[in-house]
Amino acid sequence: MNLADERRLRLRIMDALAEAALRSGGEVSHRQLDALDIGGGQVRRVRDTSRGIWNPQDLAATLSIVSSPTGPYDDSEVVDGLFHYAYRAGSLDGDNAKLRAAIYQQLPLILLRKLGPGRYLPVMPVYAVFDDAPRRRFLIALDENLRFLANSVDLSPLERRYAERLVQQRLHQPEFRARVIHAYQTRCAVCTLRHGDLLDAAHIIGDTLGAGDPLVTNGLSLCKIHHAAYDRNLLGISPGYTVHINQRLLDEIDGPMLEHGLKGMHDKSLTVPDRKAERPDRDRLAIRFTSFLAAS
Numbered sequence: 559m560n561l562a563d564e565r566r567l568r569l570r571i572m573d574a575l576a577e578a579a580l581r582s583g584g585e586v587s588h589r590q591l592d593a594l595d596i597g598g599g600q601v602r603r604v605r606d607t608s609r610g611i612w613n614p615q616d617l618a619a620t621l622s623i624v625s626s627p628t629g630p631y632d633d634s635e636v637v638d639g640l641f642h643y644a645y646r647a648g649s650l651d652g653d654n655a656k657l658r659a660a661i662y663q664q665l666p667l668i669l670l671r672k673l674g675p676g677r678y679l680p681v682m683p684v685y686a687v688f689d690d691a692p693r694r695r696f697l698i699a700l701d702e703n704l705r706f707l708a709n710s711v712d713l714s715p716l717e718r719r720y721a722e723r724l725v726q727q728r729l730h731q732p733e734f735r736a737r738v739i740h741a742y743q744t745r746c747a748v749c750t751l752r753h754g755d756l757l758d759a760a761h762i763i764g765d766t767l768g769a770g771d772p773l774v775t776n777g778l779s780l781c782k783i784h785h786a787a788y789d790r791n792l793l794g795i796s797p798g799y800t801v802h803i804n805q806r807l808l809d810e811i812d813g814p815m816l817e818h819g820l821k822g823m824h825d826k827s828l829t830v831p832d833r834k835a836e837r838p839d840r841d842r843l844a845i846r847f848t849s850f851l852a853a854s
């Protein structure tokens with residue numbers, strides 16, 4: 559396979575993976591990774607079942623690497639927008655040769671961030687940008703726009719803020735989203751809509767107010783309309799897990815979205831995660847509910 563074909567194939571795999579992830583709130587299962595339908599009757603493997611790096615024989619470079627915060631590799635660190643991926647133990651060439659090839663050929667790859675047993679968040683495309691041989695690690699840029707920061711020893715404060723923001727967007731926000739939506743079994747907490755591609759992970763206390771922790775207990779899985787209504791204080795959630803609709807909306811008469819989608823949710827109980835430890839934090843809900851009441 560020539561490099562142009564390989565590049566196209568990689569992007570096709572990433573498109574198929576992104577589509578699969580979209581349906582489930584951002585994550586994919588090991589089964590999807592082991593046999594991904596990429597269209598045209600083709601199925602591709604996207605991870606190695608036993609190791610943290612997947613080097614398909616027919617490709618010039620590594621296709622995916624796994625970041626497993628609880629795994630044996632010291633690979634979970636992100637510094638200045640670059641992800642540090644440790645060499646496989648006891649290996650200088652072999653596996654690492656194909657990751658080096660990804661640097662020289664500038665081929666995009668997939669970072670699979672392990673969320674739990676059999677669950678992964680695909681982050682892609684990412685780029686291997688530097689082989690830090692003395693420290694036995696590769697530096698991986700989590701965004702195309704970070705590829706050129708690799709060799710700067712010291713980032714300027716502006717570059718550092720930029721890198722941090724991109725890491726937030728590429729890694730932390732999608733991870734928060736996947737964890738929250740998974741906790742709610744891919745359902746809206748208000749209306750139980752089961753379409754992952756129509757769900758968001760809403761913050762109870764947002765980033766701008768401080769305390770915007772990326773904890774599942776500070777999140778709610780909400781469909782797009784209920785998320786927007788919650789953010790606009792047209793919908794409130796009491797610390798007792800009851801849905802409230804703004805009085806002005808309750809007095810309004812309109813079509814089915816207002817009648818069923820919003821007014822119909824008034825006084826309903828919130829659908830919360832099965833696991834107690836993942837249910838929304840009542841203290842945070844109380845703070846947020848105060849602003850809903852004030853806006854009513």
Ligand SMILES: [Zn+2]
Binds near residue numbers: 746747780
């Ligand atoms: Zn909803």
